[in-house]
Amino acid sequence: MPVLPTPANRRLWLLLLVGAQLLFIVAVAAAGYATTAYGRTVQLRTAPVNPRDLLERDHLRLTYGITYLPLTLWQEANKPRRRQPVYVALRAQGDAYVAVRVYNQEPSTLLPDQVILRGWVVGSSRRTLRLRYGLERYYAPENQVKVLNKKGPHALLVHVSIAPWGQARITKAEVL
Incomplete structure (x- = not known):
């Protein structure tokens, strides 16, 4: 029988997903700036x-x-x-x-x-x-x-x- 996630687990997963998206956006922007700076x-x-x-x-x-x-x-x-x-x-x-x-x-x-x-x-x-x-x-x-x-x-x-x-x-x- 599957276990349903608790509200605390949902909040943790939501924070992790939002954090991963923000990290990805920052990495893309940083790669562009690094290309200009070091290229x-x-x-x-x-x-x-x-x-x-x-x-x-x-x-x-x-x-x-x-x-x-x-x-x-x-x-x-x-x-x-x-x-x-x-x-x-x-x-x-x-x-x-x-x-x-x-x-x-x-x-x-x-x-x-x-x-x-x-x-x-x-x-x-x-x-x-x-x-x-x-x-x-x-x-x-x-x-x-x-x-x-x-x-x-x-x-x-x-x-x-x-x-x-x-x-x-x-x-x-x-x-x-």
Whole structure:
């Protein structure tokens, strides 16, 4: 015969559940701040974006210069698979970073001027590899929305902080 919980037990379980939820929310926020504080900042150039998208939704969809890469950058013998995690080595070239290699496992050594950005394979053809990084949505602050609307379609220079443990987040976007 099952034993019904007493009111004291219910209160304890409720407090534990609420505490676990609060701990989770604080951990998510702390991870974001830690990524910005301890991460290495890189700049990525986007394809031109249409600011009118902000009239239809609350974010811009970004396509980076490192979204579509030549398959010659793939460093593995076997072909890339859809949804496969990949590690893209980036190097500064001018005011933005460009992809120099794509690996299916995180490389153990890198040149000092390179940084790794984790992504996923969306698709591939005979010559092109399409990747996703989890940075494709940009929620523009209100004051930047006005600037974006005045400029019309244009490219952005997006500042991304990449933490040593691989997490990345957009910290800023500039109109080019």
